[in-house]
Amino acid sequence: MTRGIYVSPTEFVSFAETKKPHAPLVDEIATRARSGDLFGLGFMLPNPDPILKKQGKDIRVYRDLRSDAHVGGCIRRRKAAVKSLERRVLRDKASARATRLASDIFSGLDMDRLCNEILDAVLFGWQPLELEWGWTGGALAPLQVVGKPGEWFMFDQEAQLRFKSRAQPLTGEELPIRKFLLARQEPSYANPYGFADLSMCFWPTVFKRGGLKFWVTFTEKYGTPWLVAKTPRGTPQHQNDELLDKLESMIQDAVAVIPDDASVDTLEASDRSASAEMYKELLMFCRSEVAIALLGQNQSTEASSTHASATAGLEVAREIRDGDARMVEATLNQLLRWVVDVNEGTDAPAPKVELYEEEQVNKEQADRDESLTRSGVRLTRRYWMRAYKLEEGDIEEAPAPAAAPVEFADSPGANQAAGVQQLGDGAAPIVDAWVDQVRSLVQSHTDLQALQDALLDAYSELPTEQLTELMAMAFELAHLQGRDQADQEARRG
Numbered sequence: 001m002t003r004g005i006y007v008s009p010t011e012f013v014s015f016a017e018t019k020k021p022h023a024p025l026v027d028e029i030a031t032r033a034r035s036g037d038l039f040g041l042g043f044m045l046p047n048p049d050p051i052l053k054k055q056g057k058d059i060r061v062y063r064d065l066r067s068d069a070h071v072g073g074c075i076r077r078r079k080a081a082v083k084s085l086e087r088r089v090l091r092d093k094a095s096a097r098a099t100r101l102a103s104d105i106f107s108g109l110d111m112d113r114l115c116n117e118i119l120d121a122v123l124f125g126w127q128p129l130e131l132e133w134g135w136t137g138g139a140l141a142p143l144q145v146v147g148k149p150g151e152w153f154m155f156d157q158e159a160q161l162r163f164k165s166r167a168q169p170l171t172g173e174e175l176p177i178r179k180f181l182l183a184r185q186e187p188s189y190a191n192p193y194g195f196a197d198l199s200m201c202f203w204p205t206v207f208k209r210g211g212l213k214f215w216v217t218f219t220e221k222y223g224t225p226w227l228v229a230k231t232p233r234g235t236p237q238h239q240n241d242e243l244l245d246k247l248e249s250m251i252q253d254a255v256a257v258i259p260d261d262a263s264v265d266t267l268e269a270s271d272r273s274a275s276a277e278m279y280k281e282l283l284m285f286c287r288s289e290v291a292i293a294l295l296g297q298n299q300s301t302e303a304s305s306t307h308a309s310a311t312a313g314l315e316v317a318r319e320i321r322d323g324d325a326r327m328v329e330a331t332l333n334q335l336l337r338w339v340v341d342v343n344e345g346t347d348a349p350a351p352k353v354e355l356y357e358e359e360q361v362n363k364e365q366a367d368r369d370e371s372l373t374r375s376g377v378r379l380t381r382r383y384w385m386r387a388y389k390l391e392e393g394d395i396e397e398a399p400a401p402a403a404a405p406v407e408f409a410d411s412p413g414a415n416q417a418a419g420v421q422q423l424g425d426g427a428a429p430i431v432d433a434w435v436d437q438v439r440s441l442v443q444s445h446t447d448l449q450a451l452q453d454a455l456l457d458a459y460s461e462l463p464t465e466q467l468t469e470l471m472a473m474a475f476e477l478a479h480l481q482g483r484d485q486a487d488q489e490a491r492r493g
Helices: 048-054 060-067 069-083 096-108 112-118 202-222 238-253 273-295 307-344 358-374 381-387 412-444 448-458 462-492
Strands: 003-010 011-014 086-090 124-137 141-147 154-157 162-164 180-184 226-230 263-267 352-356
Touching: 003 060, 003 180, 003 226, 048 069, 048 086, 060 069, 069 273, 069 307, 086 096, 086 226, 086 238, 086 273, 096 124, 096 307, 112 141, 112 307, 141 307, 180 307, 180 462, 263 448, 273 307
Parallel strands: none
Antiparallel strands: 003 011, 086 352, 124 141, 124 180, 154 162, 226 263
C-alpha cells in the first residue's frame, strides 16, 4: 500500500515523493554505529593509544614514567614555561559585572595548581576537572576546580564523558552539564581521548632503564679488579670454598688469610672502554628521544650543543609553550562561558582570559603611555604603580612648582585660605560634573539591577572599595528621589 496525501481532490502525492532532495547532504553517513570498526559495537569507546592497547593497561602506566629523573625534569620545565606567563581578563563585549566576577573568581582560585592540572592533558591526552559551584558576591561561580584521575572516566559512542562509578563500572554514569571541564590535547573524532605526549616517551624510558641496569652490572663486573686464588692440585673442595669466601671478604675489607701454599693474583679486563661507551650511547640516545618528545628539541638539554643550536632549540620550546598556553586559555574560557550562562544567560557575551609574556606587553604599554603623555594626558601615580608593578619608594615625586604669591595678602593664613578657595573653585566644575552624571544615571533607570549594571559600565575602572561607596551613594540618591516623588504625589492627591 502506497502511503501519501491528497493535495487536491484529483492529485495524490506519496510520501516518497516528498523527500527533500538535499537530505543526503544534511544526514551524517560515516558514524561509529555504521562503521566496520569492531570497537564501535560496544557502548564504551576505548582509548586508541597504541601503547596502552598493547600493554592492556590504562594511563597509570604513563604516571609511572614521571618518576624517571629526565622525564620528570622535562615535564617540570614544560609546565614552568606556561606558568611563568602573566594572566589578564579581557572584557571585549562582556558586561562590567561579568568581567569583575571573572577577576574575582581567578583571585579566589589557586591558579598555579589549576594550571598545573590542566597541563596534565598534554601528558595523558585528556584531564577532567570537577567544578564545585557556590555563591560569591551575589553570583553563582566555581569556588574550587579540582583535577580528577583520568582513569576514572570514559567516553561513550557519542564522545561524551562518563564517570566509571562502582554502581556502573562498565557503562559509566552520565555527568551533569557545566560540572566537569575537559582539557584535551589534539582531540579528534577518531580519538576523543586526545594525544598523550608520554606515549612517545614510553619505549625510550623502558630501554633506558634496561640499559642502565646492564650498565651498572657491567660496571660492577669490570670496574673492580678480579682476585684469582691458586691452590695446589688435589686440595679438598671445602678448603677451596673457604678460600673463596675469604677472597669475597677481601674485596670488601682488603684483608684475608690464606694458606702458605696458595697464591692470589689480580686480573683486570682489558679494552672494556668500548663496551662502556656502547651503554652510554644507548642511554644518551634514549634521553634525547625523551627531550625531543616533550620539549621538541634536545639542544638545550645536551652538554655537547653549541650556543647557536641551544638558542634555536629555545625557539622551538617557546612555540610548544604557546600551544600549551592556548589549551589552558581554552579551558579557562570555557569556565567563564559557563559562569556567564548561569548568571546572565546563554546569549550574553563572556569575557576571555589571555596568557601573555610580560616583557612584550610592557613594551607596547610603555609606548602607548608615552604617546598619551606627549598628547597631554596626565596619568595618576596609582596607574603607574598598578600597570608596571612598582612598589612604594620606586617613584620619586617631583617637587611641586612654587605658587605665585597672592598680592594684597595680610598674613600667611590669608594666603593659605586664598589657595584653598582657588582650588575649591577650580575643582567645583569637575565634582559637579560627577554628581550630574550619577544623578542622570539614577533618573534614567527605575530598576535597581539596571542601575547597578549602568554604574559598573560607567565606573568599571574604579577600585572595588570606591565603586562600592559610589553605588551606596547612588542607591541612597535613588531612594531619596523615590520618597520625594511619593510625597509630591501624595500632596497632589
